[in-house]
Amino acid sequence: xxxxxxxxxxxxxxxxxxxxxxxxxxxxxxxxxxxxxxxxxxxxxxxxxxxxxxxxxxxxxxxxxxxxxxxxxxxxxxxxxxxxxxxxxxxxxxxxxxxxxxxxxxxxxxxxxxxxxxxxxxxxxxxxxxxxxxxxxxxxxxxxxxxxxxxxxxxxxxxxxxxxxxxxxxxxxxxxxxxxxxxxxx
Amino acid sequence: xxxxxxxxxxxxxxxxxxxxxxxxxxxxxxxxxxxxxxxxxxxxxxxxxxxxxxxxxxxxxxxxxxxxxxxxxxxxxxxxxxxxxxxxxxxxxxxxxxxxxxxxxxxxxxxxxxxxxxxxxxxxxxxxxxxxxxxxxxxxxxxxxxxxxxxxxxxxxxxxxxxxxxxxxxxxxxxxxxxxxxxxxx
Numbered sequence: 001x002x003x004x005x006x007x008x009x010x011x012x013x014x015x016x017x018x019x020x021x022x023x024x025x026x027x028x029x030x031x032x033x034x035x036x037x038x039x040x041x042x043x044x045x046x047x048x049x050x051x052x053x054x055x056x057x058x059x060x061x062x063x064x065x066x067x068x069x070x071x072x073x074x075x076x077x078x079x080x081x082x083x084x085x086x087x088x089x090x091x092x093x094x095x096x097x098x099x100x101x102x103x104x105x106x107x108x109x110x111x112x113x114x115x116x117x118x119x120x121x122x123x124x125x126x127x128x129x130x131x132x133x134x135x136x137x138x139x140x141x142x143x144x145x146x147x148x149x150x151x152x153x154x155x156x157x158x159x160x161x162x163x164x165x166x167x168x169x170x171x172x173x174x175x176x177x178x179x180x181x182x183x184x185x186x
Numbered sequence: 187x188x189x190x191x192x193x194x195x196x197x198x199x200x201x202x203x204x205x206x207x208x209x210x211x212x213x214x215x216x217x218x219x220x221x222x223x224x225x226x227x228x229x230x231x232x233x234x235x236x237x238x239x240x241x242x243x244x245x246x247x248x249x250x251x252x253x254x255x256x257x258x259x260x261x262x263x264x265x266x267x268x269x270x271x272x273x274x275x276x277x278x279x280x281x282x283x284x285x286x287x288x289x290x291x292x293x294x295x296x297x298x299x300x301x302x303x304x305x306x307x308x309x310x311x312x313x314x315x316x317x318x319x320x321x322x323x324x325x326x327x328x329x330x331x332x333x334x335x336x337x338x339x340x341x342x343x344x345x346x347x348x349x350x351x352x353x354x355x356x357x358x359x360x361x362x363x364x365x366x367x368x369x370x371x372x
Binding site for chain 1: 189190288328331
């Protein structure tokens with residue numbers, strides 16, 4: 001049961017974004033520009049960063065939601081499974097391996113990011129902006145994971161919930177609650 | 187040396203907020219509404235939440251800046267020193283002890299927040315909104331601390347820098363770079 005009175009039919013982050021709309025608006029805007037705005041990283045690659053951080057933070061709601069979003073955007077379900085198991089042996093590009101490694105370091109602490117891991121990202125072709133965005137997306141999901149779990153929000157167990165949510169995140173982005181969202185069942 | 191090319195004269199978060207202004211805008215807006223918007227928690231109390239989280243994340247830039255901001259707002263320097271040492275024996279109210287304890291749990295992980303710590307906050311008079319805001323401020327500073335340290339930004343050592351920054355945060359808030367900021371020396 002959530003620690004505060006959020007709307008019962010809105011699980012995970014969705015109830016929190018309705019609870020305080022003046023804080024939700026900039027959170028949505030930041031997520032939209034980082035995960036859906038113009039970038040040399042694909043939307044699928046950016047969802048992989050959200051996925052690895054949420055996975056390492058053990059935030060079930062977020063990791064399931066962003067795994068589903070990445071799977072839809074990538075058109076397959078192998079990559080998300082592989083990066084959770086082992087980034088270095090996964091099928092992503094060398095640049096993405098380096099960026100996901102940085103994201104996993106950010107999950108631990110900002111201080112865990114090393115000169116070596118950043119150099120490896122640059123050696124594989126990552127730009128300053130890609131490194132910046134990787135760190136900020138990883139930091140943003142450290143916020144989300146703590147917000148969702150720190151208030152003990154409800155985590156749906158039905159995979160169909162996350163599939164529906166991921167479809168809506170793909171089609172509508174993060175700027176507002178997707179149309180028809182209220183009618184999704186837990 | 188920062189991992190990416192930020193403006194040399196802008197240390198810590200300040201160079202990052204200039205580096206990518208379209209992500210900076212919602213980060214500033216979220217911070218402004220949470221730390222300076224209408225609230226039953228004082229601005230000083232909210233800066234204490236920022237301080238304890240930054241302290242536990244060992245982010246020198248952030249903890250020094252928000253300690254300075256809290257000190258100015260509270261009009262004394264004892265409370266910030268005490269909460270870093272031991273929340274439970276500090277001179278803050280029982281409600282603030284409970285909220286700072288929740289914030290410290292969020293710093294570890296969202297999952298570290300317990301039913302007991304939330305109940306204690308409610309027993310000492312904390313409202314749902316105060317608990318919500320405490321968790322979200324703590325989560326936001328987990329973002330900031332990782333953003334600042336994850337990109338290895340410069341940390342000024344001169345206390346006068348942080349005093350000047352804190353004065354500007356008190357007078358101007360978080361929505362934009364305070365006037366004259368560019369001319370502050372590292």
